[in-house]
Amino acid sequence: MSRSDSPPPPNDDQQSLSAALFSKLSLAANNNNSSTTTSDNPGQQPPSKLPLAAPQQPPALPPHSTNNNLTAPQNILLRRLPATPPTTASATSTGSYSNSVTGSPLPERRPTSAPRTVLxxxxWLVLEKIGEGSFGQVFSGEDRDTRDRVAIKRERTDCRTPQLQNEFAIYKKLQDAEGFPKVFFGGVEDVYNVLVMxxxxxxxKELQAMSPALSLPLRTVVYCIPQMLQCLETLHTRGYIFRDAKPGQFCVGRYGDDLAAHPRIYLIDLGLAVSYLDSQGKHLPKCRPDGRRHKTGTARYASLKVHRGYDHSRRDDIESLAYLVIELVRGTLPWSKLRVLSAAEGWKRTKEYKHEMTxxxxADGLPDEFAKMLKYARDLSYAAAPDYRMLERWFRELGARLGDPRDKLVWTCPDPSLPANGGWSTAI
Structure with a gap:
């Protein structure tokens, strides 16, 4: 993706739901399996369970191809089986699916005793839709043989800013790296790009929303920060900048993991990531700032220099990380609840806050490490490599001062004021 081809920026009223693409909340599963599915465009939500659609009158299907190339439209990824009851217990709860590809009105519902099975x-058996947004839809799925859970993401091939092909290509380069999900399949089915991970x-973001105080315990966030830095460092080392760091892009553990037992933090949703290196492996040159150019990312977490029209570089990912971890602990940022009539106005007013505040x-009320990380990122030059080890050390030492890092993690705050023990408990 070239600079000139950067997609228009998502704004705070169009938050990506990409976090849901990899999770059917293990915490929510303990509460009658009520998944957290959100949309920033509630008036445009389709019915809650849509299929990964197949052509309405499919031709004779050729033998399945193992070519996982997203650019191969002839690759048949989805096969719809005869309308017979599924053989797995998990499939029986999926209900009926629409066979609509173009978004036309849903046909009459099929009897619940004979749901349509989609592979x-x-x-991979499609179980249910777990999220959607401007990018497309996300479904929870299951490997028919191993019963392992997967996330199935799709977008229309003719969408305004397709991202799955770029995301698939970057994930493939990160399959040996910690902190990134494994990708199993990518390709084109009819009018959809599809990704299985x-x-x-x-x-x-989901854990923050589930906390009564709408914030996470200080010690828990401090535990996460070094791993979040490692994810960004890995991406940067492979030649990419993220450009959209926010709470919804970091997942806690794998599906079903015990969140109290120090799970791994994962970075997801790489659709906006781009290379910052030229064909010779050198950092792209700095361009003159242009405040009129389209912004990429989310205004709430964008760096001050991106607001001013500078190109993204590694420093901006670190600054965005600083904003998001401050928000996780405090529950809000000074500009979080701005009321604006347009995305352009939102970017403008958010920039004013960031410019005027030190x-x-x-980071008022938080340990100095939070403000120090923000200032460090803002002071970095365009092509400078961040000192990830120094930043990690700050927060590991802070965690050691707050208490025993072997204690189990707590992911909720009972009220807006932080508990005296920093939110950790040995009894969960």
Whole structure:
């Protein structure tokens, strides 16, 4: 993706639901399996359970191809079986699906005793929709042989800013790296790009929303920060910048993991990631700032220099990380609840807040490490490599001062004021 081809920016009223693509919340599963599915466009939500659609009158299907190339439209990824009851218990709860490809009105519902079974690449059973947004839809799925959970993401091939092909290509380069989900399949089915990946645990955004105080315990966030830094470092080392760091892009553990037992933090949703290196492996040159250019990312977490029209670089990912972890602990940022009539106005007013406030005012009430990380990122030059080890050390030492890092993690705050023990408990 070239600079000139960067997609228009999502705004705070169009938050990506990509976190849901890898999670059927293990925490929510303990509460009658009520998944957290949100949409920033509630008036445009389709019915809650849509299929991975197949052509209405499919031709004779050729033998399945193992070519996982997203650019091969002839690759048949989805096969719809005869309308017979599924053989797996997990499939019986999926209800009926629509066979609509173009978004036309749903046909009459099929009897619940005979739900339609949908397979992806003759291997993954589609269970239910777990999220959707401007990017497309996300479904929970299951490997028909191993019963392993997967996330199945799709977007229309003719959508305004397709991202799955870029996301698939980057994930393939990160399959040996910790902190990134495994990708199993990618390709084109009829009018959809489709991606099949391992299903992860809840995102930090979902966990924050589930907390009564709408914030996470200080010690828990401090535990997460070094791993979040490692994810960004890995991505940067492979030649990419993320450009959209926010709580919904970091997932906690794999599907079904015990969140109290120090799970791994994962970085997801790489559709907006781009290379910052040229064909010779050198950092792209700095361009003159242009405040009129389209912004990429989310205004709430965008760096001040991105607001001013500079190109993204590694420093901006670190600054965005600083904003999001401050928000996780405080529950909000000074500009979080702005009321605006347009995305352009939202970007403008958010920029004014960030320009007028010091790092210590933004991180008011938190340990100095939060303000120090924000100031460090803002002071970095365009092509400078962040000192990830130093930043990690700050927060590991802070965690050691707050208490025993072997204690189990707590992911909720009972009220807006942080508990005296920092939110950790040895009895869960």
């Amino acid at each position: 992806v690449a003759e291997k 391992e299903q992860l645990g809840p995102s930090l 790092e210590w005012e933004i």
